[in-house]
Amino acid sequence: MQVSALEGGFSDAPVQAARAFRAAMSAMARPGTIETVTDATPPAPLSVAAGVLALTLLDPETPVYLAGALDCPQVREWITFHTGAPIAGRSTCAFALGRWADLVPLPGYRIGTSSYPDRSATLIAEVDLLEPSGTTLSGPGIMGVSVLSLPETETIQANHAQFPLGVDFFLTCGDRLAGLPRSTKVEAL
Amino acid sequence: MYVAVKGGEKAIDAAHAWLAERRRGAKEVPELSIAQIREQMTLAVNRVMAEGSLFDPDLAALAIKQARGDLIEAVFLIRAYRTTLPRFGYTLLVETAKMDCIRRISATFKDAPGGQVLGPTFDYTHRLLDFKLAAEGSLPDAPKAEPHIGPVPHITEFLNKEDLIQQEPANDKEPRDLTREPLDLPADRALRLQSLTRGDEGFVLGMAYSTQRGYGRNHAFVGELRIGTCAVEMEIPELGFAIEIGEVELTECETVNQFTGSKTEPPQFTRGYGLVFGQTERKAISMALVDRALRWKELGEENVGAPAQDEEFVLYHADNIQATGFLEHIKLPHYVDFQSELELVRKMRAEAMGTMQEAAE
Amino acid sequence: MSDYNFAYLDEQTKRMIRRAILKGLAVPGYQVPFASREMPMPYGWGTGGVQVSAAVLVPEDVMKVIDQGADDTTNAVSIRKFFEKTAGVATTEHTRDADVIQTRHRIPEEPLREDQILVYQVPIPEPLRFLEPRETETRKMHALEEYGLMHVKLYEDISRHGAISTAYAYPVKVEGRYVMDPSPIPKFDNPKLEMAAVQLFGAGREQRIYALPPYTQVVSLDFEDFPFEASKADHACDLCGCNTSYLDEVIMDDAGGRMFVCSDTDFCRERRAAGHVGAQGAPYEEDAA
Structure with missing residues (x-):
């Protein structure tokens, strides 16, 4: 079924965005935790979780890069209509949306500067599997260690090695999401 | 036995009720209307609009x-209201060359097209209390002259034509917005001017005065001071053209400042600029002087370490809402911080006195 | 207030603050610039904390607001009322019932849980500010991890007074990288900064947000021969008898009479309700205090 660009957004933005942000914040604050979100029905192939994150975090001040299959008219129109975020390339974007394989490799995204490490991109990566098992994570937000299914580790390790610079990730799968900030150490496989 | 003080909420409500009563004053005196303040306290209204960044x-x-x-408190009320207003878009640039002037003077030329118009000014009044104003009475009409028809060109344009003043080429670069982005230094001129036009009048005046007394002196002449109304136009996307949505009263000051030059460039005057809502000429002149002082780097001048040349110092301290909030917050409870210092000082004193006693023995 | 949006701020402002919070969590202890808005309360009175709270609150939340550890101080009362009106959230004085706690100058005595959020009001977020007033300079110092000036200052204290003379807003180092101002909490509270809850710091006038994810490593700066010490007045609470809580000193008369009471009013009340009585306390009665 084709979802029109005008549909599928929040019906009560102030409240639904607040709840969605709490989920996103909990995920980013506690790497390894998986949060479930609702309230949006974005057009395929965008997942519910990626759609909710877009509605919650994007606006005309955040250029967005759509990678691979997500760079399609349905998704572009939906993002533009609901968030007003300008479509941009990977080197200027504040947010990037795409399947993991379409988003990597990381060089090219903004990673911040030593004076302003916050001026870096956030990558919302769609993954096939998202569950609390697999790679071992440690760092801020984690008591001891936690585990999370990651699409790969080398890219994430290289990103962490640049700390305090680097990009930050949300991993999305269906209506679930997890956060993976640059501060997280991942165990080598 | 000690019972902790409670009832903060009740105390606050009572304080607010008392405030309302004091605001009204003696009930036998008629209450001020908004129209009376707007019409008779106009310069106060102008200051609140200028520093509140809202023309209303x-x-x-x-x-x-x-x-x-309390004008700073009034500015605060306006700012807090302004920040909740939705933004529909941005107007076109206001054309001050097309200003409908009520006052226009130049200190650099005796006369110029458009003439010298004194307008409603305190300038040549003798500052003697007018006791007649204490009694209500009728006011004779002021004499009227034929209004000037035709454009009133900017004085600096004459200097511009001879290349005697440094050019300010127009550019289409979108200026940053001080109210929507965190202040980030170094600031460009557009951002500095935004900060100065809403800055505290007393602060900007003090900074400007300091340049006159030698702290970053820049030899300013008031090239032109003009006060009047300008049309505000906005492009309406649905219409495809701009329409006039209203008008604002503005005070504009351009100063002609000390000249620069080098082996490759012949000497030229430079400028400072002030533009403020309402009839606010003290502020506009001050703004122009401080603007000029802050331009030392782009004009290749020396930083003599004067306060008015220090962009970070000026921009971080010009805002009276920030300043008054932080200043006044020290009357909030600080029991916890104070207790921690009290305990530390007691401990350090005990140790010091112990050591002194040991030494004496 | 019904004309205002949920939690007062407009959606675009909340999004901007939310993005800053996420970057703050990703780089713990780093101060993220944000376009602080003018709030209907003065700068310096919690506008940063209020904006952060407004950006994280959901209608289901129960909120607690404390100032100096107490729920009934005037500014705490005023901020609590603001959120009752603009966000319609329930409020509580009980630390354990709260989802979001906004605080000025204290960390509650009771350990916070993973599902709680502590929002600090911060006056001067820059720990190096009193050593170097220029933002352009301190930003470079953070970028280059150049914190020698701070150590010199602390060491000068020791040589002059025999002790570090910073008693509150005691600087900490986060995850071995950023030196951070924990807001003007007494240094007694510093060890609690490593906690299970998410901690968010908002400085409205200075336009900065920073954060500590749960269990982030937070170390109070010190020297091997002068280790950090989380001190408090050497007394027990005269109301509940607790000798491990942070105390307020209350002057009782003009003959030097004074008593010490818990600064965390909820903590003290709970202890009294559980039957603890201090040297000058009376047995607990509902609504007695």
């Missing part, structure tokens, strides 16, 4: 009434 004389008058005449 009625709201500014309301804020003055609510603030019991």
Whole structure:
């Protein structure tokens, strides 16, 4: 079924965005935790979780890069209509949306500067599997260690090695999401 | 036995009720209307609009009434209201060359097209209390002259034509917005001017005065000071053209400042610029002087370490809402911080006195 | 207030603050610039904390607001009322019932849980500010991890007073990288900064947000021969008898009479309700205090 660009957004933005942000914040604050979100029905192939994150975090001040299959008219129109975020390339974007394989490799995204490490991109990566098992994570937000299914580790390790610079990730799968900030150490496989 | 003090909420409500009573004053004296403040306290209204960054004389008058005449408090009310207003878009640049002037003077030329218009000024009044104003009475009409027809070109344009003043080429670069982005240094001129036009009049005046007394002196002449109304136009996307949505009263000051030059460039005058809502000429002149002082780097001048040349110092301290909030917050409870210092000082004193006693023995 | 949006701020402002919070969590201890808005309360009175709270609150939340550890101080009362009106959230004085706690100058005595959020009001977020007033300079110092000036200052204290003379807003180092101002909490509270809850710091006038994710490593700066010490007045609470809580000193008369009471009013009340009585306390009665 084709979802029109005008549909599928929040019906009560102030409240639904607040709840969605709490989920996103909990995920980013506690790497390894998986949060479930609702309230949006974005057009395929965008997942519910990626759609909710877009509605919650994007606006005309955040250029967005759509990678691979997500760079399609349905998704572009939906993002533009609901968030007003300008479509941009990977080197200027504040947010990037795409399947993991379409988003990597990381060089090219903004990673911040030593004076302003916050001026870096956030990558919302769609993954096939998202569950609390697999790679071992440690760092801020984690008591001891936690585990999370990651699409790969080398890219994430290289990103962490640049700390305090680097990009930050949300991993999305269906209506679930997890956060993976640059501060997280991942165990080598 | 000690019972902790409670009832903060009740105390706050009672304090607010008392405030309302004091605001009204003696009930046998008629209450001020918003229109009276707007019409008769106009310069106060202008200051509140300028520092509140919102052109709305009625709201500014309301804020003055609510603030019991405390203009900084009134500015605060306007700012807090302004920040909740949705933005529909941006107007076109205001054309001050097309200003409908009520006052226009130049200190650099005796006369110029458009003439010298004194307008409603305190300048040549003798500052003697006018006791007649204490009694209500009728006012004779002021004499009227034929209005000037035709454009009133900017004085600096004459200098511009001879290349005697440094050019300010127009550019289409979108200026940053001080109210929507965190202040980030170094600031460009557009951002500095935004900060100065809403900055505290007393602060900007003090900074400007300091340049005149030698702290970053820049030899300013008032090339032109003009006050009047300008049309505000906005491009309406649905219409495809701009329409006039209203008009604002503005004070504009251009100063002609000390010249620069080098082996490759012949000497030229430079400028400072002030533009402020309402008839606010002290502020506009001050703004132009401080603007000029802050331009030392782009004009290749020396930084002599004067306060008015220090962009970070000026921009971080010009805002009276930030300043008054932080200043006044020290009357909030600080029991916890104070207790921690008290305990530390007691401990350090005990140790020091112990050591002194040991030494004496 | 019904004309205002949920939690007062407009959606675009909340999004901007939310993005800053996420970057703050990703780089713990780093101060993220944000376009602080003018709030209907003065700068310096919690506008940063209020904006952060407004950006994280959901309608289901129960909120607690404390100032100096107490729920009934005037500014705490005023901020609590603001959120009752603009966000319609329930409020509580009980630390354990709260989802979001906004605080000025204290960390509650009771350990916080993973599902709680602590929001601090911060006056001067820059720990190096009193050593170097220029933002352009301190930003470079953070970028280059150049914190020698701070150590010199602390060491000068020791040589002059025999002790570090910073008693509150005691600087900490986060995850071995950023030196951070924990806001003007007494240094007694510093060890609690490593906690299970998410900690968010908002400085409205200075336009900065920073954060500590749960269990982030937070170390108070010190020296091997002068280790950090989380001190408090050497007394027990005269109301509840607790000798491990932070105390307020209350002057009782003009003859030097004074007593010490818990600064965390909720903590003290709970202890009294559980039957603890201090040297000058009376048995607990509902609504007695």
